[in-house]
Amino acid sequence: MIWHLIAAIFAGLGAAGVGLILRLLSGKRLPRWIVPALGGLGIIGYQIHYEYTWYDYKQAQLPASAQVVSTETDQMAWRPWTYAVPLITAFNVVDQSNLVTRETGKDRLVEFILYRFERQHTDHVSHQAYLLNCSAQEMVPLAEESRQPRYTELRRVEASAPLYQAVCDNA
Template identity: 60%
Template sequence: MIWHLIAAVFAGLGAAGVGLLLRLVSGKRLPRWIVPVCAGLGMLAYQINHEYSWFDHKQTQLPDSARVVDVEKGQAFWRPWTYAFPMTTAFSVVDQDDLITGQADGQRLVQYRRYRFRKEYVDQVTHQAYLMNCTSRETVPLAGEPPRPRTEATQTFTETDPLFQVVCQQE
């Protein structure tokens, strides 16, 4: 967090330098307020760039076996540009190396863990274990120790759903 503040300050200083240079090149015909305006625009541009590149940056930190299965985009009234260009606020991944496959009553079952990353002032990561019935395309969260299915939270997926494809349609 402190590094982003420092980076924003330096982006502002660099943009203020550009404003000062423009003022000097114009023979001081540009008004003096161009320097602080450029500084503010530089800090704002850095912050916008940082927020929109968060998803790509987090993806580079994931292992090669992790697959993104859900992306949430959102808007905020204090970021009016997000109404035109919604930014990624959360996403979910499944690590294909952690899949546990089994059979029960002739149906293919896969146990997996779903990780959810949420962008806040400090990034939040939560995880939940699930059991997917690949034959009926149903998934149920697992809770407790040993893990027991919570059948009241059963979800059904279509064959084109990214989560179903990642979990069930592997080799």
């Protein structure tokens, strides 16, 4: 976080320096406010760049066996540019190297961990173990310590869903 603050400050100073050079090259015909205005635009430009490259940066840090199964975008009034291009604020990942497959009669059950990455003031990562019945297309979360299914939270998963394809087609 501190490095992004330092980078934003230097982006602002660099842009203000460009404004100062432009003012000097114009023989001081450009108004004085051009220097702080360009400095502010430099800081905002860096912040926008950082926000839109966060997803690609985090995805590059994942192991090769990790597959992104969903992303969430958001539009925010205090970031009006997100109405033109929505900002990715969270994504879910399945690590295919940790899939555990069991055959029970006619059903194929796959146990996996779904990781969730959220962009907040500091990045937030959470995980939850699930059991997916590939035959019935049903998914249920597992309790933390006992690993027992919580049937009250059972939900259906479509065969065309990226989560189903990542878990069942590769298990």
